[in-house]
Amino acid sequence: MLMSNSDRAAKLHYMANGFRVLSPGDHVVCAVTGHRILLEDLRYWSVERQEAYATAAGAAEAMKPR
Template identity: 75%
Template sequence: MLMSNTDRPARLHYMANGFRVLAPGDHVVCAVSGERIALEDLRYWSVGAQQAYASAEIATRAMSPAH
């Protein structure tokens, strides 16, 4: 029986221009809000922190020096 990737978080390695899937899944979780982000909708992440963010606003806030 084949396992489905539906409703399972993926494990990713974030790089400057993309990401590599380390463990299959259909989403990741925003490091700040906890919101599920479908892999096809993932646009914002931190290479240094290896974290995903749900929006540009959240990513900017998370990476600001005051955070």
Template identity: 70%
Template sequence: MLMSNTDRPARLHYMANGFRVLTPGDHVTCAVSGERVPLEELRYWSVAKQEAYASAQIASEALAPQ
């Protein structure tokens, strides 16, 4: 039985210049806002924290020194 990746969260390994899909899916969840981010729109993540962000602003705030 073939399973669709539609409406399933992906599990990714974030690297400096991209990411590797560990578990297939069609989106990830923003670590800050909880917003769904389709994989084809994913542009912002933290390699050190291994988490995704929905926008540049959210990523900047999440990664800013405290």
């Protein structure tokens, strides 16, 4: 039986120019909003924090001092 990656969160290692898939899946979860981000739509992430963001605004919000 073939396993599908649909509806499963991927585990990624974020690097400066891309990411490596550690565990297969079709999406990741935005660290700010909690929204699902399909891997093919993933554009924003933090290498330092190893987290993904759905939008540029979400990435900027995450970088604000707390």
